[in-house]
Amino acid sequence: MSAQPYDLVGLGIGPFNLSLASLAESLGGLKKAFFDAKPEFQWHPELMLPDATMQTTWVKDLVSAVAPTSPYSFLNYLVENRRFYAFLNTGRSVILRQEFEDYCRWVSRGLSSLNFQSPIREIDFKDQSFQIRLDDRTVQAKHVCLGTGLQVHIPKVAEKYLGPRCFHPKSAHLAELDVTGKRVLIVGGGQTGAEIFLNMLRGRWKQPDRIHWISRRPNLEPLDESAFTNEYFMPHYVKNFHKLPIEEKDHIVRSQKLSSDGITPAYLLELHRELYRHGHVERRGPEVIIQTNRELHDLQQHGDIFQARLCHTVRGETSPLACDIVILCTGFQSRLPGFMEPLLPSLGMDHLGRPLVGENFQMDWDGPASNRLYAVNFSRHGHGIAEPQTSLMAWRSACILNDVLGCDRFPLNNEAQGFLQFFS
Ligand SMILES: Cc1cc2nc3c(=O)[nH]c(=O)nc-3n(C[C@H](O)[C@H](O)[C@H](O)COP(=O)(O)OP(=O)(O)OC[C@H]3O[C@@H](n4cnc5c(N)ncnc54)[C@H](O)[C@@H]3O)c2cc1C
Known part of the structure; x- marks a missing residue:
């Protein structure tokens, strides 16, 4: 000692x-x-x-x-x-x-x-x-x-499939990824989901057959960087927030999510321009589907194929989706x-x-x-x-x-x- x-x-x-x-x-x-x-x-x-x-x-x-x-x-x-x-x-x-x-x-x-x-x-x-x-x-x-x-947050339904074909991007599997001819499901519409989607569309991990990106949010929501929102990031705000009764705090933090977890407006513009180039100018490359109001409800593996069940968060309807690779841009949690x-x-x-x-x-x-x-x-x-x-x-x-x-x-x-x- x-x-x-x-x-x-x-x-x-x-x-x-x-x-x-x-x-x-x-x-x-x-x-x-x-x-x-x-x-x-x-x-x-x-x-x-x-x-x-x-x-x-x-x-x-x-x-x-x-x-x-x-x-x-x-x-x-x-x-x-x-x-x-x-x-x-x-x-x-x-x-x-x-x-x-x-x-x-x-x-x-x-x-x-x-x-x-x-x-x-x-x-x-x-x-x-x-x-x-x-x-x-x-x-x-x-x-x-x-x-x-x-620590990374993994949805319960995906836990038992974690490996090189179903993973959180904060893992060694991203560096080894090859999506050639694969159908990819990207789960999560925050900054990381956007970065994985755009890099995949640009061929960083080779050419997939299809990129399917889902977000629970109603849109690809921008990070709120406006002047009054930025008052949350001032010392006196934190000190006053800390004094609040504990039962008031969670609701406030939830309502402020986009001041921290949205996609930067500059990146959204880049993403839109890339989608325009891909869909209207080049008109080739992988099939692209982006769905909002959608969450991963269930996941099953049959041989090499995943059967995902996606749920519409407003209507509650579910629909099946077959894919080969699942990337879980599902955030982080405190532990x-x-x-x-x-x-x-x-x-x-x-x-x-x-x-x-x-x-x-x-x-x-x-x-x-x-x-x-x-x-x-x-x-x-x-x-x-x-x-x-x-x-x-x-x-x-x-x-x-x-x-x-x-x-x-x-x-x-x-x-x-x-x-x-x-x-x-
Ligand atoms: C990709 C990404 C981008 C981000 N960008 C921004 C941004 O632009 N602006 C912003 O405000 N926030 C951003 N964040 C949020 C936040 O600022 C970062 O997560 C930041 O890294 C948090 O810092 P930290 O020191 O708490 O933890 P970490 O950066 O996670 O560092 C923790 C360290 O602890 C070490 N450690 C853990 N366990 C042990 C152990 N048992 N023994 C020894 N060492 C251990 C790890 O090796 C690691 O080096 C981002 C987060 C991510 C994931």
């Missing part, structure tokens, strides 16, 4: 804990370490399609909202990599996902607190500190921050990682078994108040629609570090509020 107790240990190094690590780097006296199973920083590598862009402006990088002079800003990344002017000439307010990953990887190389190839096996609390078991040692920490991200098992009895949960997370992102637990277990991206139900987004990650990291230090090291008060009074 190693001797050094850390002040703060981060579990997982996605963008959210990377933001925390970047801001923590400037805090000289704070002993910190972050651990991730991957060999280096990677951002959803399975879904890194070449045309995929961010849904959030590059100004909302890992640090700038609270520490604009930090060496880990996107601007500094551009300057250090000698492409400040070239970048400005792109006119982009949102960058390619590939470039965001490259920026994060560049930041990660400059941080001494990060440890990759370090899967976390178990966490427990003993002798006044958290004990984090890795493969080769156990480290101790006064506080920890859980940042292991969301505590298995290594948290020893701590589960100590955690406070809401009526639906979801962790209760306090204003400063500290989990409710019955251990000593002087040891805190923070969680990022585990409280959409508690903090609102911004929680799984990158929009407020720098602000959230600063809230956590202020709480760890017990002082306002990052000044977060008196930020201008939005114009709408949502809750008063």
